[in-house]
Amino acid sequence: MPTDAPAAPAAPAAAERNAAADRVTGLDALELGGATDRERLAARFWRSAWPKLLAVAIVIAAWQAVVLAELKPAYVLPGPAEVFDELGAIVTTGEFWDAVRLTMTRAVIGFLLAVVIGTVVGAAVATFAPLRAAIGSLITGLQTMPSIIWFPLAILLFQLSESAIMFVVIIGAAPSVANGLISGIDYVPRTWLRVGQVLGMRGIARYRHLILPASLPSFVSGLKQGWAFSWRSLMAGELLVIVPGALSIGVRLQSARELNEAALLIAWIIVVLLIGILIDVLFNAADNNLRRRWGLKQP
């Protein structure tokens, strides 16, 4: 279109600016692609629930089959119906919840102490090379030790007390927490470190804004593993170290065995399993949430 008006050049320039903006937004829209179809909550729940329900059903059926085959007398190995009756009966009692509360209090306190100690030791080892040379492999060695090994020493040191149990719980869990943090710090991508340098991060700011957040996924898996170790150590501890007057889950298990109450004993085992699963679900939820936000996992 031929134009000779003096104002004309401004208009094409503005038009070109808009066209450039359109190209950018258009490309962005194309690259982000179509909308993802979100599954309904109920459908998603069912998809993850049915294999679990099926697995439970198979285990119970196999158990029932073994009971019906009478490989063991019924007073030693009772059937699922009897055990679930027993479980139903005990969960309505105050003693049951007292035992769960006592054991969980020990578990949580022991785990938290292990997290604090593991984090401090892990951060120190990851930061100071001589310290790593000195105790780096010791931490991994401790991690592989069965925690039950520590009980004789713990009982000598602390007698039959809460401290003996805590000692073993902490020594079981802290190395995993420390190692999770150490490998998280070791594997911070080099490009992130360079960006940190370019942005002028130094000293504490570098830890706060880069190293610690960057090592979070590895730290969370260290926590998860640490929890598993502390829970196992605690169960072993409650069976071995009977603190007078403290009627924990472990004590209940032992007394069920002493009274030959097989149904009650199995009911308590199921309780321990359920608590383990519940905590694992919580850790997985935290882990999945982190992965989703970081884009390490499809939503």
Add this chain to the structure above:
Amino acid sequence: MTAPVVSLAAVSKRYGRGADALLALDQVSLAVHKGEFVCLLGASGCGKSTLLSLVAGLDEISGGTLDIDGRRVSLMFQEAALFPWLTVSGNVELALRLRGVGRAERRRRAAELLDVVRLTGFADKRPHELSGGMRQRVALARSLAQDADVLLMDEPFGALDAMTRDILHDELERIWREQNLTVLFVTHNVREAVRLGDRVVLLSSRPGRVISDFEVGHPRPRRIDSAEVAELAATITDRLRAEVSRHAH
């Protein structure tokens, strides 16, 4: 002419010691003036990235003088390297926070910078929700947030597809002009260098030396597929080919 923003005089960079030492840069002299867009071009092993690291202060020179006179420098990489634990806006705000900018001002300035790179409306997204080109624009906004006197770019569009790269060339040119930036841009793509640069500085390989310095006089905005760009690119490519063949023996 005013004093250059960045000036290198006979700068050398050696890695290692003694007989095994590798000379990455040899007697490189280069001046970048305020508002200039300089492209550094070379084949593999010419030490282009080394040179940027030296200017950015990530590495120390082995000889010569490097003068940036206390000026602030920012560096962008081929990877956007955004932090996944922060939102898009959070990534830009972090650069401001590390400069001691207050919270309210950070939010305001980050929104402004996202506007500059045309990512208004993406402030609360996570980096993984964006495309590669968009992430690179966030990285640019983060660099701008440093309010540096010189922006160093190390093959920032190297990992992008041709269409995205073409559009980002336009964007970078626009932002360079609007924000009065001084850019030192490293690439191995000859047309990209001619498309963007006021000057194209050609480096030899192993060791890196400046072998020529081309003024690109063509008016802006340029198109990467225009005849003028292609013609100068062909001349530069010939120089580069000759330089590469030198290493055959």
